[in-house]
Amino acid sequence: MKNRLFLYFSSTLFFLSAQMLLSQELTALELLDKSIAYHDPQGRWAQFQGTFTVVMSSPNRAERTTEITIDLPNEYFKSTVRQNDNEIISELRQENCSFTFNGSANYSTEIAEKHRLNCNRTTTMRNYYTYLYGLPMKLKDPGTQLHPKVAEVSFQGETLYRLRVDYEEGVGKDRWYFYFDPLTFQLRHYQFYHDESANDGEYIVMEEEVEIAGIKMPQTRAWYTNKDKRYLGADRLIEE
Numbered sequence: 001m002k003n004r005l006f007l008y009f010s011s012t013l014f015f016l017s018a019q020m021l022l023s024q025e026l027t028a029l030e031l032l033d034k035s036i037a038y039h040d041p042q043g044r045w046a047q048f049q050g051t052f053t054v055v056m057s058s059p060n061r062a063e064r065t066t067e068i069t070i071d072l073p074n075e076y077f078k079s080t081v082r083q084n085d086n087e088i089i090s091e092l093r094q095e096n097c098s099f100t101f102n103g104s105a106n107y108s109t110e111i112a113e114k115h116r117l118n119c120n121r122t123t124t125m126r127n128y129y130t131y132l133y134g135l136p137m138k139l140k141d142p143g144t145q146l147h148p149k150v151a152e153v154s155f156q157g158e159t160l161y162r163l164r165v166d167y168e169e170g171v172g173k174d175r176w177y178f179y180f181d182p183l184t185f186q187l188r189h190y191q192f193y194h195d196e197s198a199n200d201g202e203y204i205v206m207e208e209e210v211e212i213a214g215i216k217m218p219q220t221r222a223w224y225t226n227k228d229k230r231y232l233g234a235d236r237l238i239e240e
Contacts, residue, residue: 028146028163034136034185035136039216045137048072051215056231068129077126088115090122098120111119133237136178136187139163141170155179156205160188173200186216191226199227210239 017066047070056064062084069078077092089100097119112118131138139146147164154163160179162163169171175196179189191203206218223232 024075026149026150026161028150029208030160031150031163031180032136032139032146035187036140036179037186039135039187040122040137040214042214045134045212048134048213048215049074050215050223052210052212052217053238054129054235056233058237059231061233069135070126070130072130077122077130079122079125086115088117090117090125092119092122092126095119131199132221133212133215135190138214139165139178143168152182153179156189158188161185187218193226201226202232210237212239 015208022189049240051063051067051069053067056066061168064081066082067080068227069076075094079088079090081088081090087100087102091098098215099105099107099112100112101111101115101124102115107117114143138144145166145168147166149164151162151164153160155164159182161180161182163180165178167205174192174194176190176192178187181188186209187206189203189205193199193201195201202223205222205224206220207222208219209216210219217237220236221232222234225232
């Protein structure tokens with residue numbers, strides 16, 4: 001019995017020591033590559049073509065369902081938003097956009113302004129969904145600045161690896177932190193600041209996974225403010 005306990009504690013100590021050593025030696029790029037290998041093991045993201053639905057709930061707002069199609073090789077994006085008995089379809093083919101409101105392409109200027117039916121908004125939403133559901137692969141994009149040191153931190157009651165990311169001027173202004181499982185390198189959570197000294201911005205807690213077109217994506221994301229940990233809402237991904 002004593003020998004078993006000795007072996008157990010010895011192996012546990014060895015494992016923990018190895019993990020601490022790994023975190024000290026692991027570079028930001030190595031961590032990112034390991035996480036990409038977990039989420040995109042067959043290297044499919046660059047040719048991603050898939051459709052999925054995101055159901056968004058938030059306090060004091062009607063539930064919103066958005067069906068999203070992303071076709072990276074053909075530079076095509078489509079979103080179908082259903083909320084408050086309205087259906088809005090937005091399509092972006094390269095830089096050309098089109099819209100329908102409740103099944104009609106003929107709608108008033110007031111409707112267009114109220115529901116932001118314009119190319120800038122559609123481009124923003126394409127970038128938003130492509131970025132968040134393309135993580136961590138999107139951290140390889142030009143203009144992304146990886147802080148070289150990987151930190152081992154406690155976040156949401158877990159010990160995780162943290163990667164800091166800034167962006168070149170013209171690409172992005174926020175500072176991001178990404179949190180990874182130290183064993184599998186799964187991307188677990190992330191947060192961003194507009195001004196870290198002011199503790200503004202938000203953190204996002206992710207749970208469960210679903211595989212879409214070969215990519216492992218978070219199934220549920222819950223959003224909170226950094227400053228007061230106020231709950232903002234959650235979205236759940238459903239595979240088509």
